[in-house]
Amino acid sequence: MGRRIRARRRDLGLTQTDLAGPEYTKSFISQLEGGYADPSLDTLRFLGRQLHLGLSAMAGDAADLRLSVLAGLLDWAQAAMRDRRTDPARRAIELAREIAAEARSDFYAADALLLLADLELDAGNFERVHAVLNEIAQLPVSTGSRTSTRMALTQGRLALRRGDPASAAAAFRRASGHVRKTPRHPDLTVRAMIGIAVASIPLGEFRQARRRLQSAMTLAARHSLEAWRGRALIVLAEVSRIEGRAEEADQHLLEAGRALASTDDRPAQAEAGKPAGERAVDRLV
Structure with missing residues (x-):
């Protein structure tokens, strides 16, 4: 994915600083293009807007395609939660967790669990919320500022x-x-x-x-x-x-x-x- 992002950026005549915009840093874009950073769902959305690409266009090999599917699943789950369609949202989140585990993506695993915590909270399952938050705390990304904030x-x-x-x-x-x-x-x-x-x-x-x-x-x-x-x-x-x-x-x-x-x-x-x-x-x- 990093190579495709770099190629598209160069095709558009953008520097890494241009692509980073005010939201990210040149260093982060460099790490992403080099394959040293695992992009979150928000990051993929941002890059898609900047590069005028869909998530599927940024994905290529099987691992990247899994990330694209994950992004779509979590988007769909959020929409279902807004519409109070609890059961479909729960199924989408559980599927996202399975794919995140296969892709070994802690970022997406955390995103899925955070959505699950919100779902359980809205349903009044307070003890379950505690259990989900404890599960997130075991992930390496739990100490990151974004995940810590959402927790x-x-x-x-x-x-x-x-x-x-x-x-x-x-x-x-x-x-x-x-x-x-x-x-x-x-x-x-x-x-x-x-x-x-x-x-x-x-x-x-x-x-x-x-x-x-x-x-x-x-x-x-x-x-x-x-x-x-x-x-x-x-x-x-x-x-x-x-x-x-x-x-x-x-x-x-x-x-x-x-x-x-x-x-x-x-x-x-x-x-x-x-x-x-x-x-x-x-x-x-």
């Missing part, structure tokens, strides 16, 4: 669902600390900020919540992350409602609706449409 986000969401906002806030702060080492994933930064804000609400720390949400919305707008900007606005509307600012809350919800209209984030759209006081903002992290 901390899941731990924060789990604490919220268990009614422990203080532990949730601590987990989201850990995620925020990890994500500083992962500047190429602004969506994770936004999620950590929203998580801290959501955990701050039951603690009565409304100023903290507002500050984090404003930062999240600014970053989301900068990177065209409209779904996450919409989610932040829904949480901000809840803060305004609790503080007795009904008109302000309505304005935030209107803006959230506009942001979410261009996305396929159906869970967030559903929360935005619920009556005041019935929104489960802990599910928006």
Whole structure:
């Protein structure tokens, strides 16, 4: 795969720095082209956009084709989870885990397990979430900033669902600390900020919540992350409602609706449409 990426880059007249863009580094692209780096799903998507190639075009031999299949499976599983099609999503994740094991790709194994943890969390299987997170912790990539960030986000969401906002806030702060080492994933930064804000609400720390949400919305707008900007606005509307600012809350919800209209984030759209006081903002992290 590295050779094909290098050839395509040269065909387009791009340097390694050009290909890296602001999200990655020249050193990382060099390692990738030399076969010394195992690209994550996010990396493959980014390279596909930069090189105007589909995942299958970047794949060639059997091992690379497995990575292409893995990427597609995990994408499909995420879409199924958004549509609340739990059983098909679970089957896709389990198949992805099998292929990741055959391909000896810890990155994809971790991605599949993180999706499984989210699936179990949404189903209320809290003990199973713990077991999955422990399984991820055994993988070498668990110490990487991206995986560590996503694990901390899941731990924060789990604490919220268990009614422990203080532990949730601590987990989201850990995620925020990890994500500083992962500047190429602004969506994770936004999620950590929203998580801290959501955990701050039951603690009565409304100023903290507002500050984090404003930062999240600014970053989301900068990177065209409209779904996450919409989610932040829904949480901000809840803060305004609790503080007795009904008109302000309505304005935030209107803006959230506009942001979410261009996305396929159906869970967030559903929360935005619920009556005041019935929104489960802990599910928006």
